[in-house]
Amino acid sequence: MHPRMRVEMDTELQHADAYPVPSGITMEYGTAGFRAPACNLPHVMYRMGLLAVLRARYTRGVIGVMVTASHNPEEDNGVKLMEGLGDMLSVSWEKHATSLASAQLGELRTQLSALLRDCPGSESSSPVQKYHVLIGQDTRASSKVLAQAVSDGVTDLGGTFKDFGLVTTPQLHYLVASHNSDGLMGEPSLDGYYRKLSEAYKALMAQAKPQPKIEGSYPLTMDGANGVGAPKMVELLSYLKSSLAVKIINNGESGKLNHECGADYVKIGRRAPKGLQMLEGRIYCSLDGDADRLLYYFVDKSGTFHLVDGDKISTLMAIFIQHLLKEAQLPFQVSVLQTAYANGSSTRYLKDTLQLQVYCLPTGVKYLHTKAKECDIGVYFEANGHGTVLFGKRVLDKVAEVMQDSSKPETQRAAATQLYHTSQLINQAVGDALSDLLAVEAMLSLLDLSLPQLYALYTDIPSRLLKVKVIDRQQITTTDAERSVTHPEGLQAAIEERVHHHLQARAFVRPSGTEDMVRVYAESKTQESADCLAHEVALLVHRLAGGVGEEPRATT
Ligand SMILES: CC(=O)N[C@H]1[C@@H](OP(=O)(O)O)O[C@H](CO)[C@@H](O)[C@@H]1O
Numbered sequence: 001m002h003p004r005m006r007v008e009m010d011t012e013l014q015h016a017d018a019y020p021v022p023s024g025i026t027m028e029y030g031t032a033g034f035r036a037p038a039c040n041l042p043h044v045m046y047r048m049g050l051l052a053v054l055r056a057r058y059t060r061g062v063i064g065v066m067v068t069a070s071h072n073p074e075e076d077n078g079v080k081l082m083e084g085l086g087d088m089l090s091v092s093w094e095k096h097a098t099s100l101a102s103a104q105l106g107e108l109r110t111q112l113s114a115l116l117r118d119c120p121g122s123e124s125s126s127p128v129q130k131y132h133v134l135i136g137q138d139t140r141a142s143s144k145v146l147a148q149a150v151s152d153g154v155t156d157l158g159g160t161f162k163d164f165g166l167v168t169t170p171q172l173h174y175l176v177a178s179h180n181s182d183g184l185m186g187e188p189s190l191d192g193y194y195r196k197l198s199e200a201y202k203a204l205m206a207q208a209k210p211q212p213k214i215e216g217s218y219p220l221t222m223d224g225a226n227g228v229g230a231p232k233m234v235e236l237l238s239y240l241k242s243s244l245a246v247k248i249i250n251n252g253e254s255g256k257l258n259h260e261c262g263a264d265y266v267k268i269g270r271r272a273p274k275g276l277q278m279l280e281g282r283i284y285c286s287l288d289g290d291a292d293r294l295l296y297y298f299v300d301k302s303g304t305f306h307l308v309d310g311d312k313i314s315t316l317m318a319i320f321i322q323h324l325l326k327e328a329q330l331p332f333q334v335s336v337l338q339t340a341y342a343n344g345s346s347t348r349y350l351k352d353t354l355q356l357q358v359y360c361l362p363t364g365v366k367y368l369h370t371k372a373k374e375c376d377i378g379v380y381f382e383a384n385g386h387g388t389v390l391f392g393k394r395v396l397d398k399v400a401e402v403m404q405d406s407s408k409p410e411t412q413r414a415a416a417t418q419l420y421h422t423s424q425l426i427n428q429a430v431g432d433a434l435s436d437l438l439a440v441e442a443m444l445s446l447l448d449l450s451l452p453q454l455y456a457l458y459t460d461i462p463s464r465l466l467k468v469k470v471i472d473r474q475q476i477t478t479t480d481a482e483r484s485v486t487h488p489e490g491l492q493a494a495i496e497e498r499v500h501h502h503l504q505a506r507a508f509v510r511p512s513g514t515e516d517m518v519r520v521y522a523e524s525k526t527q528e529s530a531d532c533l534a535h536e537v538a539l540l541v542h543r544l545a546g547g548v549g550e551e552p553r554a555t556t
């Protein structure tokens with residue numbers, strides 16, 4: 001056995017001294033791991049390197065460590081861990097991540113020993129384990145040094161790692177999944193990722209009607225948020241050759257990451273990235289800084305901006321799959337998983353018009369992904385554009401059976417074949433903007449549906465999202481998938497009383513898992529009424545839940 005394979009009280013942590021905990025800094029492993037100003041993170045990264053080795057030994061598989069702060073400003077950074085078939089770090093280990101992240105130098109060994117005691121098996125590796133940890137990073141200036149801190153942590157516990165350098169977050173999820181499934185999910189390399197996606201896309205598009213080409217122009221323009229998604233899209237396009245043309249803007253060559261561009265900017269402001277002159281008849285989309293969110297948009301004749309958000313993308317995917325299941329005569333259920341932020345119109349359309357099973361879950365992909373795994377086919381998207389479609393094994397087995405059954409009619413087999421390619425195209429590990437982009441393009445073509453037609457399937461109820469700063473946001477607790485407040489007392493009744501004053505309205509509040517804020521969401525019949533309700537609820541939060549500073553002002 002390697003001399004440092006065992007972690008005991010006397011394990012030498014060679015690099016620990018280089019990563020002291022800055023005074024006054026404590027952090028919690030939240031909805032998307034740790035996020036903070038980059039200068040406050042080296043010690044967290046080193047400790048997550050240590051934790052990843054223990055988790056890798058415990059699970060007998062590789063763990064992914066992604067250095068990114070997604071759509072946050074360039075000055076921030078963050079880290080999230082992934083495992084198994086690309087899933088987020090198990091919720092049961094989040095508490096270990098939180099306590100280790102703040103462990104002072106003197107406490108580190110004690111904490112590691114306690115973890116070993118509580119999680120037997122984490123002290124030694126599986127004999128076949130090639131790597132314990134796969135590391136990836138986004139394009140932030142701070143990412144390189146922080147990724148180095150992760151690898152210092154890994155080697156200090158005698159672990160091995162492979163650093164993939166610049167990758168999108170979903171690419172690292174894919175790499176973890178493919179390593180841990182012995183290649184069943186695809187070849188464990190970026191080349192394997194691009195081949196899998198491009199082959200599935202080309203196979204699907206082989207059945208689509210050829211689109212009219214506009215000479216010298218691109219039907220699709222992609223805003224890369226000046227992040228890692230832009231260079232990775234260039235790589236993907238080289239595999240797709242002439243089967244997809246995309247013009248990439250905000251590719252990171254000059255602009256600042258997520259600054260006045262990217263999916264978050266577009267979603268919150270319901271406007272185009274700065275500097276983009278939109279033309280009628282063209283299609284646009286935006287990624288976020290680590291390329292796990294995707295939104296589409298266009299302008300109509302009058303120049304009005306229209307957003308096709310995560311709710312509408314999930315509607316498209318559900319329609320497409322429901323249609324193929326019918327053609328293939330496969331009696332499986334499509335379920336759509338949403339959070340409370342999904343627009344009420346989308347929920348109604350999915351339930352009443354498409355007759356689909358719809359679930360509402362707490363915010364955070366980990367909840368949606370876990371539920372989706374229980375479904376035959378689980379389509380999940382957050383309104384902000386993060387999502388994917390999971391196909392259950394039972395479904396895939398049946399799809400394969402129909403595809404190969406020459407006694408079945410050609411249309412039935414063709415539909416099963418398309419379902420198979422769709423399952424290969426859509427990232428099964430996590431929401432992936434690049435994979436979702438190809439899926440949206442293929443589905444629109446195959447359904448012969450334009451983006452404005454998708455947009456017009458239902459009309460969004462006007463909504464407003466606000467933030468309120470309070471002394472301690474954890475004092476606010478919620479139930480019913482975060483749609484109802486249980487504490488502080490009186491807040492829920494006061495919100496309901498306000499909601500009754502507005503037509504077709506709903507509102508809820510919850511503490512953010514990624515920012516020190518309470519989020520307020522309201523929907524109502526008119527934009528004016530939604531804005532007014534959101535403001536009224538924000539005032540209630542400020543008054544009843546310990547608001548900091550001045551009372552929130554009306555937004556209009
Ligand atoms: C309203 C909203 O968009 N919330 C986002 C945001 O979470 P909060 O817990 O609301 O801060 O960041 C999460 C991670 O990216 C994402 O999963 C979630 O959808």
Ligand SMILES: [Mg+2]
Pocket residue numbers: 070071288289290291292293
């Ligand atoms: Mg992201």
